[in-house]
Amino acid sequence: MEDADLDHARANHSGANHAGRCQCGGVRFEAAGPVIFTSNCQCGACRRATGAMFSTWVGFKDEQLRWLTKEPDFFASSPGVKRGFCAACGTPLSYQGEKWAGETHLLIGVFDKPENYKPIGEAFSDEALPFAYHRPPTKY
Ligand SMILES: [Zn+2]
Numbered sequence: 398m399e400d401a402d403l404d405h406a407r408a409n410h411s412g413a414n415h416a417g418r419c420q421c422g423g424v425r426f427e428a429a430g431p432v433i434f435t436s437n438c439q440c441g442a443c444r445r446a447t448g449a450m451f452s453t454w455v456g457f458k459d460e461q462l463r464w465l466t467k468e469p470d471f472f473a474s475s476p477g478v479k480r481g482f483c484a485a486c487g488t489p490l491s492y493q494g495e496k497w498a499g500e501t502h503l504l505i506g507v508f509d510k511p512e513n514y515k516p517i518g519e520a521f522s523d524e525a526l527p528f529a530y531h532r533p534p535t536k537y
């Protein structure tokens with residue numbers, strides 16, 4: 398079997414219905430159950446952490462998430478905040494903060510099927526770059 402098939406079989410076995418990885422595959426994860434939220438974040442800290450104009454986050458309860466490899470490395474971007482990344486390839490992966498204790502938020506781009514996570518929220522739109530929106534943001 399190809400690696401991807403093995404991953405798929407393992408995910409099915411565990412009941413996980415979400416899967417993803419960093420660019421090099423050194424950090425892989427799966428999650429089971431419903432996503433608790435999907436949201437864009439326009440804040441400056443996410444912008445710096447990802448290098449992208451804004452970020453899209455997919456949230457899970459910690460107990461839904463399982464790292465299939467080692468955990469990512471973590472950087473504390475501010476007090477009480479852990480941002481996970483792969484030290485080998487540099488891919489940013491996750492966010493955990495005391496403000497949302499018990500949750501892990503994962504960046505949309507690291508999922509195997511990012512098309513499944515349409516953002517329905519818009520956080521920190523006051524910090525958005527003036528050209529961040531192609532059309533006015535929808536707030537929920
Ligand atoms: Zn990696």
Ligand SMILES: [Zn+2]
Nearest residue numbers: 438439440443
């Ligand atoms: Zn943010």
